[in-house]
Amino acid sequence: MAETPSFNPSPDSSGRDGAHHDHSDHETVEQRVQRHLRNEAELVPLLPVGTAATDRIQRRAVRAQRRRTVAVGSAMALTIAAAGFGALSTTAPTNDLITADQVNESVDVLNTPQESEASTSDGASDGAPNGESAPTVEALLASPGPTMAWSEIAESPPITSDVVVYNGSFIGLGSDNNNVVLWVSEDGTQWRPVESELNFRPWGLRAVGDALVVSGTAPSPDELDEGFIDENVRTAYSLDGGQTWIEPDLAPTDDSSQEVGEVSIAAIGDVVIAARTAFSPSGDVDTSLHRSIGGAAFEPLEISSFSISDFPDLRVIGDELQIGSYGSDSTVAVSTDGLTWVIEPDTSSTRDIVQSTPDRLIAFSYAEDAALIERSTDGGETWLAPFDLPAVNLLGAAVNEDGYVLTAFAEDWEPGTEDSFEIEPLTLEKDDLAITVTFGSDISELFVVDLETGEEIFRSQMVGDADEGPGIAYDEDLEVITITDLETDAVVVTFSEQEFADVIAASPLATAPEQFGPSTLIGFTEDGTEFSWQTTEDAFGLPGAAWADVTSDGSSILAVVLTAEGDSRVFIATGPEN
């Protein structure tokens, strides 16, 4: 404490009494601050210590590891978590069907070609590129239940059938799955909640091939730790668009002491594959593959040609099942029937498009030991060589009007954890001394690269969210971020605050969930042709609406919008005629 400020640091240990209120005129601010902090600290309960406490931390750490690698939850469930803290008022959903008539009563923008999307605020033309006609808009659903904080699309092939939307709200510190409601529709006109059909509380839903897979938890008291609740991960799947759900029994038959952990499920046709992770009391992890036809009981598969990674994530790419192994023998095994698996050395698997400019796209791909940034300057027709950037988690990326890309990265990337990484827009803050770029977690480095050439023109260390890093300046009046060459002091590139604010999260489509104001929706037709749709601030003719989610089935765009009235509506934007 050699540098403790030069005043009497000893706190008054007599407790919180009136004497503390009587700050003398001779008391310095420093003394008063110290006295206050120590007094207020006495109001803060001490964290419990001892063996029981550290054992609980150990169990929390193990559970956190498991949650990080839960396959089904992925970004979708995390998006819920990011979406809706707060005192939202929700009511329990009913099983009543919501009909199209009810929709029509409250939606007055049905089947309206959106002339209001004729131009954006910056004068860009609407509709698809190359003079194609603008998509038409159809509203399918309004208010599928109580007002929710979040809505997402989980499945949309084809867009007018098997549409599943889930709404979720998230309330309370430390809770993961409050009030998530899944809604299912077979034709987009009638909807029903599916929560009552599940024996657990869902918190994540996604389509994996031909299966809808829902993951959730069934909390139960911790047998070893009174007063704590275990979150037991549960998984179910549906092969009929959410009409019926099957929770597979994958309990080990040869070792009853094992506890089933995460289950990843994928389907091609009626072939359903499940990857199960089981834990033994000693902490050992056992991973196995199982196969079912049409919802029948699962049979274990004997896999000897490769080692399945712990906590594997099954995917369906095209007509192939894929399962990864991210260990020292990194491989991806692919199969079309679940019985015969072929190891493929190329493990590049996940590609998320992160930029909304129609002709300038940035894709983030995960490979066996690297996270790659690829870019396209022709709207995704061709993808250029990846930037030479380190294998770290991508936090966000933006392209300014001059074609420079700003990217930010977080902590070291751990292969296999990409799906669990929480996606949020970057935010910019400024205080007296520093520009801080924050993402809810540490940002380790910022890069600026030339989109055309891939040349890195700037790199700055951003440690924590407490420092601006050298070479970055911010003009509060002009709302411009300036990147300066440290050697020449010349301005290298600027990003307007709006461009920075437009930094978006990885999304299957190039748009910005939660974003108010003009947006560009981009869809891809079956032949790969891109079509886009510029919207004005009055998205879908609904002033103040915010994007919740968009997706495309190759010919249409399905969008979920949160309206200014607080309900959510589903829209279809039909793509251009081919």
Next chain:
Amino acid sequence: MPMSDHSSAAAAERPSRRSRLRPVGGTGCDESIEIIDLATPTTRSFEDFYAAKAGEVGRALALTLGDHALGLEAADEAFTKCFDKWGEVSGYDNPAGWVYTVGLNWGRSWLRRKARALARQASLATSSAVTVEALPAESVTAAVTDPQLRNALMQLSTEQRSVVVLRYFLDWSTEQTANSLDISPGTVKSRLARGLDHLRRQLTTADQHHG
């Protein structure tokens, strides 16, 4: 309008790249650093470290975040992550500083998400903005002995408040504080000075108002 040039000045006083890893015996800390009195870093057990530091780190986070429950939750999250990475963190000069920073980031992240959700909710409902500062005040405010000072502290930026808490509650040195927050000692000093200046002005105004 000229650009702010504080970054070039700041760049001149610290290395352009800093490592997140601060192995024992590394640079950047002077002899005044308070080494936890628990044997050597390599032999410290997490249990001992937790027992020694859980209380003060939890309270420091509660004071910094201005929300006691959130501070303890943040500490719990941070100690959990610390356990996960104990092999690495135990080698740091000041593991408690690492835990504090991780907890602070977690707590701030939580507050940002909450603020965004509230802002969105408010904008949907009333088009009125909601900021972190607009979050409901804690009931604990009524219990503290110096509510004027507490209110003034909560008006500081989190960066400034964290420096104040680390320096005046945990009695950490400038270097310890700088290392824990991964900022330069100069930044610690300037944040502290600006923070105290703000407190003086606020308290003077409040005293005049009440006097």
